[in-house]
């Protein structure tokens with residue numbers, strides 16, 4: 594990072610492309626991570642019910658603290674604009690200045706042929722993408738190359754859409770350049786988000802490649818599947834709208850996500866411990882009291898089972914018998 598920002602040698606040696614990529618990466622990851630933190634803390638708060646709202650369990654303080662992360666050090670939406678600008682500038686390097694779009698004929702074919710740059714472990718990721726067998730519908734959802742290709746294809750398609758719209762409107766005399774960009778802002782922000790998703794997935798794949806321990810590697814592969822497929826599931830509207838997923842395959846993605854959650858559930862503690870969170874940060878009442886409560890409930894359930902009764906823990910809310918409207 595220092596080398597890119599300061600240049601390895603004299604000031605004129607600064608690599609502008611690398612610098613732009615670094616700025617764009619920092620902006621996009623800041624936005625993605627802070628939104629993720631806010632969502633995660635809210636989810637934890639709700640999962641703990643009323644206890645999650647108690648100050649002694651620290652979640653309210655964490656939430657108040659991290660909530661503003663989405664605004665300071667750069668508002669996330671504005672940072673995503675910076676990412677989008679970086680992506681569009683990348684195209685400008687290929688096709689000439691963006692300023693003269695109104696005058697330059699748009700060569701759709703060239704855009705279609707443009708290959709997005711790999712953001713991590715280029716050789717490995719290219720090999721995985723190239724190895725995707727057969728038609729989309731026949732490929733396993735856990736095929737890493739298919740997942741990578743899906744993320745890449747979405748980003749490329751979104752970016753091409755933004756470029757087409759910008760070029761189309763750039764020639765109009767009745768709107769200002771500001772309005773031209775403003776009109777495609779939602780599209781540009783979606784492209785930026787898709788880019789960051791790809792950056793994260795490619796970094797994940799590169800990270801797995803560096804993992805030496807076979808057990809850790811296997812676990813990371815499963816978490817990576819969950820990241821990729823839950824991302825596709827969250828955006829399945831786009832994948833369906835653009836014919837990238839059939840309805841049957843979109844349903845299969847949801848099932849696969851649920852299966853992965855079942856697979857990963859027993860490893861949750863290992864995954865959390867991997868962050869080596871210091872004990873001092875975990876000091877909250879719910880963590881101190883909950884294990885004892887869980888043990889007491891497990892002992893009670895064991896007693897019921899021994900007496901031939903079904904413990905309530907095996908039931909879900911939908912199994913409860915309730916009169917309508919209760």
Ligand SMILES: Cc1cc2nc3c(=O)[nH]c(=O)nc-3n(C[C@H](O)[C@H](O)[C@H](O)COP(=O)(O)OP(=O)(O)OC[C@H]3O[C@@H](n4cnc5c(N)ncnc54)[C@H](O)[C@@H]3O)c2cc1C
Nearest residue numbers: 660661662663664665666667668669670671672674775778
């Ligand atoms: C707790 C805290 C600590 C801070 N510490 C510092 C500090 O140490 N040093 C410092 O310099 N600053 C600091 N700031 C300021 C911080 O950097 C700004 O609050 C931040 O950049 C957002 O700017 P703003 O508050 O003017 O909001 P605005 O920029 O007015 O944003 C308000 C809304 O408008 C939207 N918006 C803004 N521009 C656009 C656009 N072009 N297109 C579309 N939507 C747009 C945003 O997405 C947002 O939803 C701090 C702020 C907070 C809250």
